[in-house]
Amino acid sequence: xxxxxxxxxxxxxxxxxxxxxxxxxxxxxxxxxxxxxxxxxxxxxxxxxxxxxxxxxxxxxxxxxxxxxxxxxxxxxxxxxxxxxxxxxxxxxxxxxxxxxxxxxxxxxxxxxxxxxxxxxxxxxxxxxxxxxxxxxxxxxxxxxxxxxxxxxxxxxxxxxxxxxxxxxxxxxxxxxxxxxxxxxxxxxxxxxxxxxxxxxxxxxxxxxxxxxxxxxxxxxxxxxxxxxxxxxxxxxxxxxxxxxxxxxxxxxxxxxxxxxxxxxxxxxxxxxxxxxxxxxxxxxxxxxxxxxxxxxxxxxxxxxxxxxxxxxxxxxxxxxxxxxxxxxxxxxxxxxxxxxxxxxxxxxxxxxxxxxxxxxxxxxxxxxxxxxxxxxxxxxxxxxxxxxxxxxxxxxxxxxxxxxxxxxxxxxxxxxxxxxxxxxxxxxxxxxxxxxxxxxxxxx
Amino acid sequence: xxxxxxxxxxxxxxxxxxxxxxxxxxxxxxxxxxxxxxxxxxxxxxxxxxxxxxxxxxxxxxxxxxxxxxxxxxxxxxxxxxxxxxxxxxxxxxxxxxxxxxxxxxxxxxxxxxxxxxxxxxxxxxxxxxxxxxxxxxxxxxxxxxxxxxxxxxxxxxxxxxxxxxxxxxxxxxxxxxxxxxxxxxxxxxxxxxxxxxxxxxxxxxxxxxxxxxxxxxxxxxxxxxxxxxxxxxxxxxxxxxxxxxxxxxxxxxxxxxxxxxxxxxxxxxxxxxxxxxxxxxxxxxxxxxxxxxxxxxxxxxxxxxxxxxxxxxxxxxxxxxxxxxxxxxxxxxxxxxxxxxxxxxxxxxxxxxxxxxxxxxxxxxxxxx
Ligand SMILES: Cc1cc2nc3c(=O)[nH]c(=O)nc-3n(C[C@H](O)[C@H](O)[C@H](O)COP(=O)(O)OP(=O)(O)OC[C@H]3O[C@@H](n4cnc5c(N)ncnc54)[C@H](O)[C@@H]3O)c2cc1C
Numbered sequence: 001x002x003x004x005x006x007x008x009x010x011x012x013x014x015x016x017x018x019x020x021x022x023x024x025x026x027x028x029x030x031x032x033x034x035x036x037x038x039x040x041x042x043x044x045x046x047x048x049x050x051x052x053x054x055x056x057x058x059x060x061x062x063x064x065x066x067x068x069x070x071x072x073x074x075x076x077x078x079x080x081x082x083x084x085x086x087x088x089x090x091x092x093x094x095x096x097x098x099x100x101x102x103x104x105x106x107x108x109x110x111x112x113x114x115x116x117x118x119x120x121x122x123x124x125x126x127x128x129x130x131x132x133x134x135x136x137x138x139x140x141x142x143x144x145x146x147x148x149x150x151x152x153x154x155x156x157x158x159x160x161x162x163x164x165x166x167x168x169x170x171x172x173x174x175x176x177x178x179x180x181x182x183x184x185x186x187x188x189x190x191x192x193x194x195x196x197x198x199x200x201x202x203x204x205x206x207x208x209x210x211x212x213x214x215x216x217x218x219x220x221x222x223x224x225x226x227x228x229x230x231x232x233x234x235x236x237x238x239x240x241x242x243x244x245x246x247x248x249x250x251x252x253x254x255x256x257x258x259x260x261x262x263x264x265x266x267x268x269x270x271x272x273x274x275x276x277x278x279x280x281x282x283x284x285x286x287x288x289x290x291x292x293x294x295x296x297x298x299x300x301x302x303x304x305x306x307x308x309x310x311x312x313x314x315x316x317x318x319x320x321x322x323x324x325x326x327x328x329x330x331x332x333x334x335x336x337x338x339x340x341x342x343x344x345x346x347x348x349x350x351x352x353x354x355x356x357x358x359x360x361x362x363x364x365x366x367x368x369x370x371x372x373x374x375x376x377x378x379x380x381x382x383x384x385x386x387x388x389x390x391x392x393x394x395x396x397x398x399x400x401x402x403x404x405x406x407x408x409x410x411x412x413x414x415x416x417x418x419x420x421x422x423x424x425x426x427x428x429x430x431x432x433x434x435x436x437x438x439x440x441x442x443x444x445x
Numbered sequence: 446x447x448x449x450x451x452x453x454x455x456x457x458x459x460x461x462x463x464x465x466x467x468x469x470x471x472x473x474x475x476x477x478x479x480x481x482x483x484x485x486x487x488x489x490x491x492x493x494x495x496x497x498x499x500x501x502x503x504x505x506x507x508x509x510x511x512x513x514x515x516x517x518x519x520x521x522x523x524x525x526x527x528x529x530x531x532x533x534x535x536x537x538x539x540x541x542x543x544x545x546x547x548x549x550x551x552x553x554x555x556x557x558x559x560x561x562x563x564x565x566x567x568x569x570x571x572x573x574x575x576x577x578x579x580x581x582x583x584x585x586x587x588x589x590x591x592x593x594x595x596x597x598x599x600x601x602x603x604x605x606x607x608x609x610x611x612x613x614x615x616x617x618x619x620x621x622x623x624x625x626x627x628x629x630x631x632x633x634x635x636x637x638x639x640x641x642x643x644x645x646x647x648x649x650x651x652x653x654x655x656x657x658x659x660x661x662x663x664x665x666x667x668x669x670x671x672x673x674x675x676x677x678x679x680x681x682x683x684x685x686x687x688x689x690x691x692x693x694x695x696x697x698x699x700x701x702x703x704x705x706x707x708x709x710x711x712x713x714x715x716x717x718x719x720x721x722x723x724x725x726x727x728x729x730x731x732x733x734x735x736x737x738x739x740x741x742x743x744x745x746x747x748x749x750x751x752x753x754x755x756x757x758x759x760x761x762x763x764x765x766x767x768x769x770x771x772x773x774x775x776x777x778x779x780x781x782x783x784x785x786x787x788x789x790x791x792x793x794x795x796x797x798x799x800x801x802x803x804x805x806x807x808x809x810x811x812x813x814x815x
Contacts, residue, residue, distance in 0.1 A: 001487075001490060001492075001493065002492075002493075002496065003471045003476075003480070003493060003496045003497060003500065004469055004470070004471050006471075006480065006483070006487060006493065007470045007471045007473075007476035007479055007480060008470055009479070009483070010453050010455075010470065010473075010475050010476050010479035011453060012452060012453045012454050012455065016453065016479070016482070016483070017483055017486060020486070020487065026469075026470075028468055028469055054455045054458075055453070055455055055475075056454055056455050073470065075458075075468075075470070076468055097459075118454065118455075118456075120456055120459070121454060121455040121456050121458065121459070297515040299452070299454070300452055300454055300456075300514075300515035300516040301515060301516060301517065302450045302516055302517055307449055307450060308452075309452070
């Protein structure tokens with residue numbers, strides 16, 4: 001074992017204590033050919049494969065679980081292959097981040113409109129595999145809405161190109177079979193690296209918005225008022241360009257903010273209409289920027305005493321769980337406290353959009369939650385807390401942005417992935433689809 | 446433990462010069478904090494422990510990771526602590542640093558040269574330009590408002606002579622009442638600090654402090670950002686303010702002569718100056734007052750910090766190589782204000798000047814005009 005095999009386990013989820021002896025090699029390809037060689041290496045030795053991007057995912061999927069495996073990092077598959085402003089697309093390798101892509105697009109007056117808070121580190125390959133999005137998915141959609149096609153290498157070395165319409169491949173039989181299953185980009189989105197290696201993406205780009213926006217903040221007496229305001233914005237199809245709610249934040253990190261609140265940016269001429277929905281106080285740009293900065297750093301900051309962590313991210317509040325937000329939040333906090341966690345921060349994109357396992361869109365708030373962990377706790381207790389949260393979400397009508405942060409609780413998506421893998425074969429991230437995944441994760445907490 | 450606060454988000458990875466040079470995750474700051482977080486799982490493996498200890502010394506200590514970290518992890522502090530721990534745990538693995546430690550202990554400079562030579566190497570060379578320079582060398586009983594702390598590189602390296610000359614000429618031209626520490630200057634202790642040996646640095650600090658205080662100096666100025674860190678943060682000097690030379694000249698010169706040149710200089714801001722000591726404004730203000738046409742380079746490391754030139758010279762060189770290619774520096778003259786950064790640029794075949802050389806040239810140009 002060498003350090004390079006150990007450190008490949010570094011990732012932002014709570015599942016980071018791996019059995020390092022199971023990592024048989026690590027590859028950092030620069031080209032598709034080098035990626036192919038790595039895949040061949042694994043195949044010849046019957047090893048599983050895990051692809052790792054920035055390692056910022058919160059589900060533990062980039063670890064590869066407990067299988068004897070190789071890990072292929074995409075950090076140096078970071079080239080821009082083609083920019084076509086007229087055609088409205090950019091072709092990139094999967095290891096680029098939204099920030100780097102947008103830096104390259106700036107001279108063209110174009111932008112790639114997917115902006116997770118982790119956009120400085122998350123790779124487009126990883127973002128598609130989790131169908132991530134940012135505080136503007138409400139207007140700009142999630143990653144799948146901004147991807148036009150991908151090239152993938154399968155475990156057996158065959159290559160496919162997947163678009164919104166279907167699949168192409170030199171292997172006509174394979175393409176035919178996949179098209180019979182109506183495989184499209186929707187299937188690659190949030191597949192958590194279980195289908196194959198995404199080696200190239202064609203991403204949709206659009207002109208940099210010239211539209212000037214104004215920003216402001218609205219405060220609420222409780223979370224229910226906030227949830228209902230979000231609901232009204234969704235109903236009214238409000239043209240919100242940036243929306244971030246802070247439901248609660250620990251005094252150590254909230255500075256002078258008074259949650260529950262929502263920070264919004266929208267076209268100036270929409271201010272009057274928005275006032276019909278909520279009591280917005282317009283703010284100078286610098287103050288809006290400051291609020292955005294506090295918000296973007298919330299997931300990374302720590303309390304003065306203790307350490308915070310994300311047990312479970314991406315509570316998808318919509319429908320009744322959004323309209324009764326205070327009750328939803330209280331129930332979650334009660335559960336956390338019963339497991340000795342101290343609620344640290346709850347915040348997230350709102351209004352927002354995400355996809356359910358059957359590919360229908362949900363609208364509401366994607367609420368992230370961070371907790372201060374108890375001094376002494378066992379792996380068992382941690383995982384049990386998470387599983388209790390999953391059950392609670394079911395009861396509360398919270399669809400925990402399942403494919404995004406918790407791939408294991410969405411049976412529709414799981415079954416679909418199994419169906420596709422019967423054609424493309426396994427080999428990539430197999431552990432996610434096995435029944436013992438809970439045991440595997442428990443060992444990694 | 447502070448490394449426990451790292452949420453492993455990865456924001457520090459792409460900025461790390463080591464990662465850019467070596468292209469694998471183990472070189473990133475996240476990887477190192479991760480290793481500390483899972484140390485209980487790997488510490489039984491001796492080879493891994495050895496590799497980790499080596500890794501700790503393969504870092505330029507530029508502090509960019511700490512700067513981008515939103516989780517308040519004191520990364521530099523962690524690297525210092527861990528270096529100290531590594532040396533204690535496995536002294537044999539760090540025997541290659543003993544020659545440096547011995548040199549500093551015995552002759553108080555990093556080169557193992559006769560301490561008396563501190564004020565000799567450069568003295569002959571600049572006597573024509575600064576005829577009274579010998580008078581300016583500190584001896585007990587001499588007092589001055591400003592004490593110049595040259596540092597080992599500036600005292601002993603021929604490559605730094607032009608900067609030394611420009612510094613003293615500029616001090617003369619600004620009518621400064623100054624002394625230079627000369628043979629009474631001991632190494633500031635920075636190399637020891639970087640290897641996690643602050644105990645070893647104590648004796649040096651105590652001596653320097655007593656000389657500076659004895660001379661009644663109100664200001665200590667140094668061109669070396671490493672010395673600046675030590676003098677400011679660890680020497681506990683009473684009644685004197687420690688300044689980088691760019692801070693000093695920016696303060697005393699409201700209207701320096703204009704520097705006439707068509708050249709656009711890339712400006713490399715030394716990490717230890719702007720990031721660790723927080724001196725950002727003054728070098729730029731001075732250049733602006735001089736009318737220098739400069740453009741900002743990426744605020745990344747030259748590869749010369751953290752003792753890297755000694756602990757892994759190939760890596761140090763590679764960092765500069767990557768930078769040279771990325772920022773297209775082949776035919777440029779890089780402006781900076783750190784002797785250690787200058788050594789890095791020069792070693793890579795890149796011309797470089799210190800800001801004080803520009804100041805000196807501006808004075809010269811003005812005199813010629815008159
Ligand atoms: C501080 C912080 C803030 C965050 N904010 C947001 C947010 O605002 N919105 C959001 O959606 N998420 C957010 N996340 C979560 C995370 O950034 C996303 O899940 C992101 O999409 C992961 O990208 P990555 O490159 O880090 O992927 P990784 O974590 O490395 O991998 C994620 C999954 O993608 C697979 N994968 C990666 N690359 C490929 C490839 N080329 N081919 C096939 N499979 C691949 C992996 O196997 C794994 O299953 C945040 C995370 C952190 C730490």
